[in-house]
Amino acid sequence: MARILRALVAATFCAACLGDYVEADCKEADSPGLAFIQAKALARDSAAAKKEVEYRWSSGRGNFPDYGVAKDTAPFDLPARFAWSWSHPLGRFHTLTYGTVIDHLSNVYLSGADGIRKFDPSGKLLWEYASLPAEMMDAPSLFNGTIYGSDTHGNVVALNMEDGKVEWKTHVSDAICQDNGFTMAKDGVVLAASDCREPSPNGESNHLVKALNASTGKQLWTYAPDTAIWNFLPLFVDEGDFVFQDMTGKAYRLHLHTGHVIWKSGGKEGTWTDGSAAVGNGMVFAVNNNHMPPNAFYSEYNPGTLSAYNLSTGKLVWKVVTQRPPNNAPAVGKVKNLPGMSVVMPLCQQVQQGAFCDVHVYNADTGDLRWVFHGPAQAGPYQAGDLEGMDIRRSSGVRPTCLPNGWSAPTIDAEGTVFVGHEDGNFYALRDMDGDGTIFGDDESQIYDTKAAFAGSSSPAVAPGILAIASCDSLFVFKK
Structure with missing residues (x-):
């Protein structure tokens, strides 16, 4: 009542x-x-x-309420646990791949520029939905027998999980931008970004949040945040609400069924970030860059800010300045060998040759730094796989480059191991075993080379005995 x-x-x-x-x-x-x-x-x-049917990894960021955190353990020894992969049958550069979800039977769903595909646990292709000339660049989500996504022609699409047939398609705007966002569904409502246009601190960007009826596709409400949104990631919280951030790092809490604003806080006006918000530990974590566009002046050393807001009130609890741009979504959970809750924050300025990337882990209560992984630098003028596949992708009718975040979104498994993909193509499993605050050695870091960067909407998906991640051009599955 x-x-x-x-x-x-x-x-x-x-x-x-x-x-x-x-x-x-x-x-x-x-x-x-x-x-x-x-x-x-x-x-x-x-x-x-x-x-609601409970799926093993129901969205690009996992399951409510612990997004980016798995209930199951994933294999740490990645090279030894590789099981199968999928690339486009004409060659891996003929599409771009983005988000993964896993259903209750451990079937894996993959979104890509050319549509959505479903695989059984052994890697057999069960069906595919072709979207071209519209591209599907977001991470999809599962809800009660349906998989939801959006495309660049301004459509939100609902597909039957069993056969991939269209249940409904709703045109919500002239275009949805080519960023790496997330289409999310819960409590009978689907959320998607829309209205791709200028102006914004980053050129063409999505300006509206759309809510649709999950069964019919009818539009329920529209909300225009104070600034445009980029890599839209709505996360559901208690009391029928959800949170997200805009491109300036301003955090919002809205009521899911009405679009009513509960609170909005923070942000740095005029800035733009590839990052998205996270929830956990009774807080909303938002990120922003501290520097203004244009991109020509970006550097690996441009600082950003990670801010923690009280989930109920929106009041600032703490904030830390990061030495590199926080250009991705954090994950909030229990990290191996650390007490209480932690925030895993990937840091990187992408598309900067020679720029190094780090992963920082902070105390979720205080913002104190707990451990650091110093990742590699971007080797070439483009991220792994981008320059090599440019011409083939263009001829295949998809965008020529991935141009993703420096890291994928991170996932924390049930043992507290951090899984994250880097722009040089390496997929990492990370844990601090000796408590020295740094990650070094084979017992603390395992690597699998996928040979391509990872989109920001690519998040390691974990189910019992299964770990799946999409690089910018292929799907990789590991098994315990």
């Missing part, structure tokens, strides 16, 4: 609507009648949510 009353209040004050009941575009939800309808819909969706 408290949740329904909250929906009534939210509906009175926010620009939101439920597409099941209101035609055309979203209107001001300022009437008692509409508020009542919204409350009824919320109660219905809440009841349906109790029947």
Whole structure:
């Protein structure tokens, strides 16, 4: 009942609507009648949510409420545990690959520039959905028998998980930008970024958050954040809300069913980051770069800020300045041999030849630095696999380069090992065994060379006995 009353209040004050009941575009939800309808819909969706199927890795960042953190252990000895891989049958440069999810039967789903594919646990291709000329550059998500994604032609797409057939396709804007975002679904609602256009601190960017009915594809509400969004990553939290950040690092908490703003905090106006938010330890963690565009003046030593906000109030708890740009989403969880909760923060200025990249682990309560992994530098003028495949990708009808973040998004497994992919093509398993605050040696670091960089929406997906990750052109699966 408290949740329904909250929906009534939210509906009175926010620009939101439920597409099941209101035609055309979203209107001001300022009437008692509409508020009542919204409350009824919320109660219905809440009841349906109790029947949600639990998948092993349901989104590009895993499962609610512990995003980026696995319930299962993943194999540490990566070279010895490699099981199978997939590349485009015409050659690995004929597409770009992005996000992975795993269902309750350990089937693996892969999003790519040319569509979505489903594989059984042994690597057999079960179906593929072709999207070209529209590209699907986001990480998909699973919800109650359906896989959801979005494409660059402005469509949000729902596919049947069993056969890949289209359940619905909704055109939400003229275009959705070519960034590495996440389409997410929960409680009967699908969230996606839309409205790719200028202006923004980074040229063309998405300006709107769209909510759609997961069953029908009807638009529920639209929200315009204060600044455009890049690599949109909405994360669901308690009380029917979700959080995300815009490209300046400003964090937002909104009500999922109405779009009502609970709070918004932080950010550095005029800046742009490839990073996204994280949740955990009762806080929202947002990132921003401390320098302004243009990119010509970016350097590996340009600092950024990692900020922790109280999840309930949005008040700043702590912040730290990072010595390199925090251009990715953190992960928040228990890291091996460390007490309490930690924040794993990849740091890197991508597309800078000779620029080094690090992974920092911070105390989630205080922001104190706990350990550091000094990663390699970008060897060439482009990230691994980009220059080599440029002409082939262009001729295949997909964008010619991946141009991703310096790191993939990180994942923490049940033993506290950190898994993350680097722009030189190395996929890492990291753990500090001797407590000296640095990662060094075979017992603390394992490497598998994928020969291609990793998109920011590429996050290691973990299920019982399985670890899957997509580089910019191939899928790799490891088994215990």
